[in-house]
Structure formats: structure tokens, C-alpha cells
Amino acid sequence: MKKIVLFASGSGSNVENIVNYFKENPKVEITKVYTNNPNAYVIERCKELGLPCFVFGRKDFRENLLVLEDLRAIEPDLIVLAGFLWLVPKEYIKAFPDQIINIHPALLPKYGGKGMYGQHVHEAVVANRESESGITIHFVNERYDEGNTICQARCEVLSTDTAEDVAKKVHALEYEYFPKTIQELLEA
Secondary structure (H helix, E strand, C coil): CEEEEEEECCCCHHHHHHHHHHCCCCCEEEEEEEECCCCCCHHHHHHHHCCCEEECCHHHHHHCCHHHHHHHHHCCCEEEECCCCCCCCHHHHHHCCCCEEEEECCCCCCCCCCCCCHHHHHHHHHHCCCCEEEEEEEECCCCCCCCCEEEEEEEECCCCCCHHHHHHHHHHHHHHHHHHHHHHHHHC
């Protein structure tokens, strides 16, 4: 049995998509969801999905490493950042080398780094008149969006597209490619 834990800071739509993708797979267990946002809608999604959700603060993540202790107790095969906005401390990366992955709503290295998330990315893509955008699934290292790329998927950006149009296209790619990529990593 392969164990996955998920981290999210917002609505949790990718969390729900991943859970639904694996719910009929007897070889994969979504063990727990972690969120740093006590107001995140992902908490409601977890209740609806019957998943334990652990809400934590900065101190438990960075200083006393309570979250890391909890992860060590679970021994996950993969830690999936699905819309998680905090930089992961080096202690986690050392404890789980090549086991922490993230999805970014752009074709890295473009539009990555601190502050480049969600709508900010799509607005920048439109403002710079890019002809394409997409997603990057990558391993997590000690810097925002700089870990080794696992998968990229692209979508066309039309000159008439708004940031909301680009967001819809990128979300469609996330829903299609993120669960498949997770499955491929678990089977490798």
C-alpha cells in the first residue's frame, strides 16, 4: 500500500480531484490532508470526503517541527503540495528526499518564485502576451519552484484570453496531469 499525504492552502479542488482519482485504487491510500489556513475551503472538502485534515500554524511547521514529526509517524511514500503556498523547510526535504512534489500553474522557470501563485501567475502571462502557458509538476527543494521538473503540460493562450480564461485552461491541465503523474511516481 502506497501512502500519500496532501498539503493545501486554499479551496482544495486539486485535493478533491486527486482523492477521487485514487478512491477505487486499493494500492493507494490518501492518509491525511494538511493545511496552514484555518479558513481554507479544503477543510470542508475533507469533511465531505471523510479525510482527516490537520490545521497547523507557522510555529508547528517551521520552529518546533510538529508537522514533520507527524509526517514521520505516517511514513508517506509521497508528499503532494496541491496549492500549498509556504516554502518547505530544509528539514522536510532532508527527511523525505525526492518524495515531495509540487504543481505550479505556469511553465517553469517562467513565472515562478515567491508571490507567483494562482491568479498572479495568470495575470502575468496575459500581461506579457505569452502565446502559451501550462503547468509544471516538480520535486520540491529549498527554493520556490526550482526543484527538478517531473512533467510539463502546455495550453495555448489566445490574444483575446483574460487571466480567468488562462486559469480555466491551466486548471484543466492540473486535473488531467497531476493525478496521473502521482500514479507514475508511485509505480516507479
